[in-house]
Amino acid sequence: MPDLLPEAVRLPRENAATGQGPFGALVVRDGEVLGTGVNTALRDSDPIAHAEVEAIRNTGTAELAGTTIVSSCEPCPLCQAAAALVGVSRIVYAAPKEAAAEVGFQLGPAAAEMAFYRDILDLPVRMAWDESTGTGAILETGAGTLEIVSPEQANLIDEIEVGRRIAGPVRLALEVEDSAQTAAALVAGGAAELAPATETPWGI
Numbered sequence: 001m002p003d004l005l006p007e008a009v010r011l012p013r014e015n016a017a018t019g020q021g022p023f024g025a026l027v028v029r030d031g032e033v034l035g036t037g038v039n040t041a042l043r044d045s046d047p048i049a050h051a052e053v054e055a056i057r058n059t060g061t062a063e064l065a066g067t068t069i070v071s072s073c074e075p076c077p078l079c080q081a082a083a084a085l086v087g088v089s090r091i092v093y094a095a096p097k098e099a100a101a102e103v104g105f106q107l108g109p110a111a112a113e114m115a116f117y118r119d120i121l122d123l124p125v126r127m128a129w130d131e132s133t134g135t136g137a138i139l140e141t142g143a144g145t146l147e148i149v150s151p152e153q154a155n156l157i158d159e160i161e162v163g164r165r166i167a168g169p170v171r172l173a174l175e176v177e178d179s180a181q182t183a184a185a186l187v188a189g190g191a192a193e194l195a196p197a198t199e200t201p202w203g204i
Helices: 002-016 051-057 077-085 097-102 109-120 151-161 179-188
Strands: 024-029 032-038 068-073 090-095 125-131 134-140 145-149
Touching: 002 024, 002 032, 002 068, 002 090, 024 051, 032 051, 051 068, 051 077, 134 151, 145 151
Parallel strands: 068 090
Antiparallel strands: 024 032, 024 068, 125 134, 134 145
């Protein structure tokens, strides 16, 4: 699709001239352009109105198996997830994500993950925060919740609950009637206690 890259670059140039984000994308199948899009997040106050998402929307269908996305810049995790969900087979881009980051366009991992689960999987947000100590969000999943936090927030949680960084990239938390009693039962059943039951500042 190299012949379509100039068009994918022209779109963001025109978009940037109107004060919007300098990103553009096309959805293509067998050389035919099915949809085009530019980043309209600022204009529409829509955090997921990225060029690739808009290009997919503008095809008018969610069945895009065998298509290619041609983008001005390497798509973020949110756009890659959206492409995968509709069956896009290939992504071609003109510039790597590092080039966008150098000029101030960068979506942090926690923000990208929250946008994916909130906007693509439509999980309601129970709580979200952005503090100097870290960022995060808790999303409803039906029988439980999904919590996405920044590395700084994860460090803070471990420091309060255990006294040192201990958790990996995924942490499983269970709601029980009596945490101390449950912890004792788990240790009796063979679990290793990393720290005694702790009352956190957030009361959970």
